[in-house]
Amino acid sequence: MDIKEEFGKRLAQMRKERKISQEQLAELSGLNRPYISGIEQGKRNVSLEVIVSLAKALGIKTKELFEE
Amino acid sequence: MDIKEEFGKRLAQMRKERKISQEQLAELSGLNRPYISGIEQGKRNVSLEVIVSLAKALGIKTKELFEE
DNA sequence: TTGTAGACTGCCGTCGACA
DNA sequence: ATGTCGACGGCAGTCTACA
Numbered sequence: 332m333d334i335k336e337e338f339g340k341r342l343a344q345m346r347k348e349r350k351i352s353q354e355q356l357a358e359l360s361g362l363n364r365p366y367i368s369g370i371e372q373g374k375r376n377v378s379l380e381v382i383v384s385l386a387k388a389l390g391i392k393t394k395e396l397f398e399e
Numbered sequence: 400m401d402i403k404e405e406f407g408k409r410l411a412q413m414r415k416e417r418k419i420s421q422e423q424l425a426e427l428s429g430l431n432r433p434y435i436s437g438i439e440q441g442k443r444n445v446s447l448e449v450i451v452s453l454a455k456a457l458g459i460k461t462k463e464l465f466e467e
Numbered sequence: 468t469t470g471t472a473g474a475c476t477g478c479c480g481t482c483g484a485c486a
Numbered sequence: 487a488t489g490t491c492g493a494c495g496g497c498a499g500t501c502t503a504c505a
Contacts (some may be wrong), residue, residue, distance in 0.1 A: 430487095
């Protein structure tokens, strides 16, 4: 499986565990909602800064987004 | 410290531990050498795919590039 | 609530060259 | 062996809008 897909699935999983919407995650991370959607679909090659923003918004460490 | 700097220092550290040059890391990762230099200087906001390429080139897991 | 589309700006990543 | 520059194409990330 493609790394973008893996990352997207992992992100969606962590978001749902916290029971927040894409809209809320967008606000917390400072990103826009359609972009979050694209990331979760595995369509986006996100940058280091975005990865860190998402981890912070989820209240986890960056490395946790890369655990299997 | 900025996340780009942190990542760059971590990358340089892992590369030196393996005693390979930026030139060799560039070849192994499929990236170009001046770009590797910029990353290690903390000047570049690298993408997910580049992060994974670098980890593979170093023979480590992606998450290891985010451990403190 | 989520997926998708289009238009836009800025920067990622490439490459050749020089210190 | 490494840092830096300049030029370039392509895509990251934004925003509005509609299903």
